[in-house]
Amino acid sequence: MTTFNLRHLRLRIGEQFNERVDVEIEPLVLGGQAYAPDPALVPAQLTVTKASSGSVLKLKFRVRLEGPCFRCLADSVLEIAIDAQEYQATKPGEDEDLRSPYVTDDVLDLSAWAHDAIALELPDKILHDPDCAGLCPVCGKDLNVELHTHKEQHGDSRWDALDELRGRL
Numbered sequence: 001m002t003t004f005n006l007r008h009l010r011l012r013i014g015e016q017f018n019e020r021v022d023v024e025i026e027p028l029v030l031g032g033q034a035y036a037p038d039p040a041l042v043p044a045q046l047t048v049t050k051a052s053s054g055s056v057l058k059l060k061f062r063v064r065l066e067g068p069c070f071r072c073l074a075d076s077v078l079e080i081a082i083d084a085q086e087y088q089a090t091k092p093g094e095d096e097d098l099r100s101p102y103v104t105d106d107v108l109d110l111s112a113w114a115h116d117a118i119a120l121e122l123p124d125k126i127l128h129d130p131d132c133a134g135l136c137p138v139c140g141k142d143l144n145v146e147l148h149t150h151k152e153q154h155g156d157s158r159w160d161a162l163d164e165l166r167g168r169l
Contacts, residue, residue: 002114004046006088007106011050021046023110025063028119035067035078035126037118044114054089057100057108063118070125071134072142078126084117 002024009017023044027036044061060083069076089098102113133143138150155163 001112002110004108004110005106006048006055006103006108009048009050011048011055013050013052015050017046017048019046020044021110023059023061023114025111025114025118028065028115028122030067030122030126031070033068035065038064038066042114044110046110054087054092054098057086057088057103059084059110059113059117061114063114065118065126067126069128069132071127071132072144073135074128074132074142074144076126076128078123080118080121082114082117082121084113086113 002021004021011017021044022041024041025037027034029035042061042063044059047058047060049056049058060081062079062081065078065080067076067078068074086100086102087098088100088103089095092098100108102109102116129144133147135141136143136148136150141148
C-alpha cells in the first residue's frame with residue numbers, strides 16, 4: 001500500500017506541490033475475474049494545491065491491466081489513462097462532500113485512490129477484440145476460432161415421455 005503524508009507539506013494558499021510517486025496498485029476483481037496491473041508499481045504524478053479552505057489533490061498516471069475477456073475468456077490487455085481529483089477541506093466538520101475518503105489523519109492513501117479511479121474508468125465490458133464472438137452457449141467452444149451452429153432442440157429430452165403421452169390424449 002502506498003501512502004503520502006500531507007502533514008510534511010508546508011504550503012501557503014495558492015502554492016502547489018508536484019512530485020512523481022510510485023503507486024502500488026492491487027488487482028481489480030470484476031465478475032470473479034482478476035485484472036492485474038502490469039507493472040504493479042505505477043509511476044504517477046501527484047499534485048497538491050493549497051486553496052483558502054483546503055487542498056485540491058490530483059493524481060495522474062497510465063496503467064495497463066491484463067485479464068480475461070468478458071465474452072471468451074481469452075487474454076486481454078487494457079490501457080487506461082487516469083486523471084483523478086479530490087478535495088480535502090481544512091475543517092470539513094461532518095460534511096462528507098468536504099472530506100476525501102482517501103485522507104485519514106493527514107495521510108493520503110494513494111493505492112486506494114488509484115484503485116477506485118481505475119474502477120471508475122473501466123469500460124462496460126473488457127474485451128480482447130471489439131468484435132469478439134464469445135463462447136457458444138450450447139457447447140462452450142470459442143466462436144472466434146470456429147463459428148458453428150447447433151440443431152435447434154425443442155426441449156429437454158427428459159420430458160420426451162410426457163410429450164409422447166400428451167400426444168396420445
